[in-house]
Amino acid sequence: MVPVDLRYTKEHEWVRLDGDEAVVGITAFAADQLGDVVFVELPAVGRALAQHATFGVVESVKAVSDLFTPLGGEVVAINDALAGQPELVNSDPYAGGWMLRLKVADAAQVDGLLDAAAYEQLTSEG
Amino acid sequence: MTASPVPAPHPTPLLDRHEALGAKIVDFAGWLMPIQYAGILEEHRATRNAAGLFDLSHMGELVVEGPEAGVALAAALVTDPPSLAIGRAHYSMICAEDGGILDDLIVYRLADERFMVVANAGNARVVSDALAARLEKFKAVLDDRSLATGLVAVQGPRSLDVLGPLTDLDLAAIHYYGIAEGTVAGVAALVARTGYTGEDGFEVFVETRHVGQVWDVMLGAGRPHGLVPVGLGARDTLRLEAGMPLYGNELDRRTNPYEAALGRVVKLGKRGPFVGREALEKVARDGTTRRLVGLVLRERGIARHGYPVLVGGAPAGVVTSGTMSPTLGAPIAMAYVPTAHAEPGTMLAVEIRGTPVAAEVVPLPFYKRPA
Incomplete structure (x- = not known):
């Protein structure tokens, strides 16, 4: 079961809207596929990101994966805790493992994202 | 318009057991093998602190037998197998005429006139073909036992406690790099005190038809000691911490043993010709322009296979393997550098996604087990 109040991408990022800001992370499915996360590289605060742009990388023991932002906007905060505890991405992907907080540039972009039911269907199809 | 046929990967004889244990399965060197079960970090730590159980049935086992088996191998490999006592083993390599490494191997002396050469899965065919050709003019025959042999390893400080009650052998009497013939879980087995993790441990060679039973008994007996099944993912992080090379990463056809910091393995003092001797003598005399080293990153990042190593800001080397070391908690790598x-102590840099990250040359291995 994925949280119903979030929106998702096919690349397994989630986004939670919070007023005119949005919080971004990766899903439990993605974290499980990656395996133990040992490193997260995030952008500088203040950086402007276009929708679906690469915003960083997440590395498990074995693999390096790019991270894509579900929405465009300016980075207003990053989760500094991940520098010391990257394993939060595995253990608490939808809360403690958050990655970015964005000032959303265009709220209409949300309409193009998957809802929980659609994302759940995507992952159940493998 | 037909693609060249890719042979279907060969399932390990333990595939059903790995799937039942929830393993993720990958195609590795033409074999369907478990890459992880519970998770690479957990499996890595269990092996360092207690014990891990590994399915290595993909490895190649080549038995060389005959009155000239020893001298034939001495002419085929860079080491001197006739110098081995019966029941002992050494690390070896098979090279091409130009000194390039075809594979790294372990050679076991099973009897006066019988040796077992264990090759990497991805090279088993190349090694088998090269050995067959190099043995031709000797009174020695090659028997490729790879498919007929299953291999299970127990590695970690509790290995002896796990395996001891399951065998008629006195395990404490088997030296490091020794091998003995006995029974494990009631079936005939060769038990070798070798491994690829930096820990004490044993490798158990049995007939393929018995490997399921041996795996089940070892897993069951090991659980109370903290043993867990370990996949290829943790096998890679364990061997990297132990500074052990992986063929395809640190070693390949274009690399000679001296570049790989394995010149001590090459026995130039042995009598007679061997394949690669002239080229390797020249390298030993002239030295090499690049060398395999250990690196520890001193800034945030993880170096990966293929990333450039920078000297004075310019590309001058390449990372062969890299990971976040679970034991050290630091990013480690092996790399070829000038x-x-x-x-x-030399400070270099690794280019990670366009950014130089400071890296210090350190002695290998990164990890040495407590005495």
């Missing part, structure tokens, strides 16, 4: 910059 020999002039290979001394421990």
Whole structure:
């Protein structure tokens, strides 16, 4: 079961809207596929990101994966805790493992994202 | 318009057991093998602290037998197998005429006139073909037992406690790099005190038809000691911490043993010709322009296979393997660098996604088990 109040991408990022800001992370499915996360590289605060742009990388023991932002906007905060505890991405992907907080540039972009039911269907199809 | 046929990967004889244990399965060197079960970090730590159980049935087992088996191998490999006592083993390599490494191997002396050469899965065919050709003019025959042999390893400080009650052998009497013939879980087995993790441990060679039973008994007996099944993912992080090379990463056809910091393995003092001797003598005499080193990153990042190593800001080397070391909690790597910059303490950089990240040359291995 994925949280119903979030929106998702096919690349397994989630986004939670919070007023005119949005919080971004990766899903439990993605974290499980990656395996133990040992490193997260995030952008500088203040950086402007276009929708679906690469915003960083997440590395498990074995693999390096790019991270894509579900929405465009300016980075207003990053989760500094991940520098010391990257394993939060595995253990608490939808809360403690958050990655970015964005000032959303265009709220209409949300309409193009998957809802929980659609994302759940995507992952159940493998 | 037909693609060249890719042979279907060969399932390990333990595939059903791995799937039942929830393993993720990958195609590795033409074999369907478990890459992880519970998770690489957990499996890595269990092996360092207690014990891990490994399915290595993909490895190649080549038995060389005959009155000239020893001298034939001495002519085929860079080491001197006739110098081995019966029941002992050594690390070896098989090279091409130009000194390039075809594979790294372990050679076991099973009897006066019988040796077992264990090759990497991805090279088993190449090694088997090369050995067959090199043995032709000797009174020695090659028997490729790879498919007929299953291999299970127990590695970690509790290995002896796990395996001891399951065998008629006195395990404490088997030396490091020794091998003995006995029974494990009631079936005939060769038990070798070798491994690829930096820990004490044993490798158990049995007939393929018995490997399921041996795996089940070892897993069951090991659980109370903290043993867990370990996949290829943790096998890679364990061997990297132990500074052990992986063929395809640190070693390949274009690399000679001296570049790989394995010149001590090459026995130039042995009698007679061997394949690669002239080329390797020249390298030993002239030295090499690049050398394999250990690196520890001193800034945030993880170096990966293929990333450039920078000297004075310019690309001058390449990372062969890298990971976040679970035991050290630091990013470690092995890399080829110019020999002039290979001394421990030298500060270099690894280019990670376009950004130079400071890296210090350190002695190998990164991890040595407590005495």
